[in-house]
Every structure is written in C-alpha cells, then in structure tokens.
Amino acid sequence: MNFNLPALVRNNIKKMQPYSSARHEFSGNASIFLDANENAYGSPVDKSAGEKTAMYNRYPDPLQWQLKFQLAGIKGVPAENICLGNGSDELIDLAIRIFCNPGVDNVIVCPPTYGMYAVNAAINDVETRKIFLTNDFQLDIAGILNATDDRSKLLFICSPNNPTGNNMNRNDVEFLMNNFPGIVMIDEAYINYSNQKTFTQELSSYPNLIVMQTLSKAWGLAGLRLGMCFASLDIIDLFNKIKQPYNISEASQAIALKALQNSAQVNGWIREVVDQKKILRTGFNSLPFIINVFPSDANFILIKVRDGNDLYRYLAQKEIVVRNRTNEPGCENCLRISIGRPEENEKLLAVLKNYKT
Ligand code: PMP
Numbered sequence: 001m002n003f004n005l006p007a008l009v010r011n012n013i014k015k016m017q018p019y020s021s022a023r024h025e026f027s028g029n030a031s032i033f034l035d036a037n038e039n040a041y042g043s044p045v046d047k048s049a050g051e052k053t054a055m056y057n058r059y060p061d062p063l064q065w066q067l068k069f070q071l072a073g074i075k076g077v078p079a080e081n082i083c084l085g086n087g088s089d090e091l092i093d094l095a096i097r098i099f100c101n102p103g104v105d106n107v108i109v110c111p112p113t114y115g116m117y118a119v120n121a122a123i124n125d126v127e128t129r130k131i132f133l134t135n136d137f138q139l140d141i142a143g144i145l146n147a148t149d150d151r152s153k154l155l156f157i158c159s160p161n162n163p164t165g166n167n168m169n170r171n172d173v174e175f176l177m178n179n180f181p182g183i184v185m186i187d188e189a190y191i192n193y194s195n196q197k198t199f200t201q202e203l204s205s206y207p208n209l210i211v212m213q214t215l216s217k218a219w220g221l222a223g224l225r226l227g228m229c230f231a232s233l234d235i236i237d238l239f240n241k242i243k244q245p246y247n248i249s250e251a252s253q254a255i256a257l258k259a260l261q262n263s264a265q266v267n268g269w270i271r272e273v274v275d276q277k278k279i280l281r282t283g284f285n286s287l288p289f290i291i292n293v294f295p296s297d298a299n300f301i302l303i304k305v306r307d308g309n310d311l312y313r314y315l316a317q318k319e320i321v322v323r324n325r326t327n328e329p330g331c332e333n334c335l336r337i338s339i340g341r342p343e344e345n346e347k348l349l350a351v352l353k354n355y356k357t
Pocket of ligand 1: 086087088089090114158161162187189190213214215216222225226227
C-alpha cells in the first residue's frame, strides 16, 4: 500500500508554526538561566521534600529525553520514536487533532471497547463509526473496511481489549494495517499481562502504525498520568508539534525515572496477577449464576451473569466495587472485575458465594 502521511494530516496542522519555548531554543552549556521568567530563588517544595534532583522552580524538559532514553531501553524502541502524554488519554486526543478535520473526517472504533476513543472524537466534533466486534469479540474486518471511506483517518484497535479482556487476532490486525488507508492506532494498555507480542517492534514495516502503552496498569502509576506512543519519526514530529510544551511535569518525570528502575518488582506483580486470575477464574466457574467467564489476557476478567445490575448492587452493598458493563453492546449482564490482591480476591469469592439469585 502506498502510504502518504502528509495527505492524512489536517492542513492547519501542517501549516501552523509550533510554540517555541525557552527550553526549546537554547541548547548548550549554561549556568545562569534568565530565559523563562522562572523563580530563580527556588521552590518551597524543594527543601521540605528533600528532593535533590528535581528542580520544581524550573520548567521541565519539554521532550522528556532522560525518561524517553530509559523507556527506550525497556521497550526496545528508539527514544526518538516515542511521545509521552499526560496518560494515554492525552495521546488519543492528540492523534484525533492531528488527523481529523472537525465535522468532516471520521474515526473507526470497535465496541465494546475503551470509551475514550469515541469521547475524544466527540469533543473534537469528529464522527465515530462503530463497527461492533464479532460474537467472539474479534474484529469484523469486512465491516471495518466497508465503513471506511476517504475521510476515515484513524482506526482504533484495543488489544488486549477493554472490557472484554481478549487479544485481537494478530492476523486480523496485520491485515488491517496492510489495508486500512488511514492510521491504525493499537492500544496496548494491558500488553504486560498478555501472551501476545507487542506491535512496537513492527514500526519500521508499517508507517501507518501508532502503538500506545501506559504506565497506569502493570507499572502501577495510574496516579502519575504517563502514557506513551510509539510511531515513525514523522508521526512523532506531529505529536511534538501540537502537544502542550510542558505536558509532563518535572515531578512526573522524576518519579517515573525512579520507578522504571524497579522492573523486577513490576514483573513479580504481573506474575502474581496472572496466578490470581487463574484462582478467580476457577472460583467464578464454580458459581451457578455466572453464565460465562470470558478469556482474559489483561488484569481483569469479564463475567456474564443472570442479572448484572442486581449483582452489581449486591457487591456495592458489600463495599466491593466492580465495573458494570451491562449497557455496552454485546455485554448485556456483564461485569468487569479487576484482579485485586489475594486477600481482596478471596473476599470477593466469599461474598459471591453468599449471593442469592
Ligand atoms: N487504554 C485503555 C484500553 C484503558 O483501559 C485505559 C484506562 N482504563 C487507558 C487507555 C487510559 O490509560 P491512561 O491512564 O494512560 O490514560
């Protein structure tokens, strides 16, 4: 397929001059910084927090190079091919704003799936074309290509998918990367729990590919707000062109740099979640009111029960909150349950055993 990136990019984005910050314009060695109207005396947080490295009175590196170099080593993707966002939610919004003309272009999403693709499209006045997953929660390739026209700029694929938990069939994803005329954005938020190989290693073969990951799940940093996307240099240039100059705070960068040294801890948690998921699956399967326990490659399980709203309310009364997905297409009477700590999962199973339908 002939891929022409500029033809997909909005004209105003191509033409615009990006903001050039003080930190962008100077490179070299300097010891006195009088270029950014900062408070040269310090910040009240420095001493009390005992932080020697973080300088909160200074603007952070707009391109977060130190953090990206560390991520590059972990992810096996060059730092130049990474853009960081304030959560992957920011990256979804940026992608829509780069490629989709409001009121003109469309994006394709495959429900039941993560809600923020359609929400961000709506915020940007961009049409969402919904092509539902098949009965076994796989991509409807023919449906997607039938719905595609020359205004279809982005196709969102979530794998493993939220809320169903399954991987998308790799051949189907590859077929779409080869045949969808716009950008294919693969959301790998849950990839650390999956048996599926990441698509980050396919960037050189697919110039129309954006892969998204996050530190919010396996890395345990949902509160920090750090999402990553991986793509060609040309696509990353576009993200950098339109993102807010200082979208990742100094505090986030400093904490992430430290956290990323603890991969052994994270890998241990991933193994534990996978083990706990097996225990929960066995427990769920033994309960008569649970009609289906869907396969999961993520850190949650989707279950189908006789009456989803009733079970949701029952669990809430017992102070256990799960995600009620009963109103999502194809998810009638389904609850999505995150894998907790062993004692939390035990409690959940005990409470479920006492549920009277
Ligand atoms: N993608 C998927 C599939 C998700 O489930 C979530 C969070 N629930 C996100 C992205 C958002 O991640 P972040 O915290 O990085 O914004």
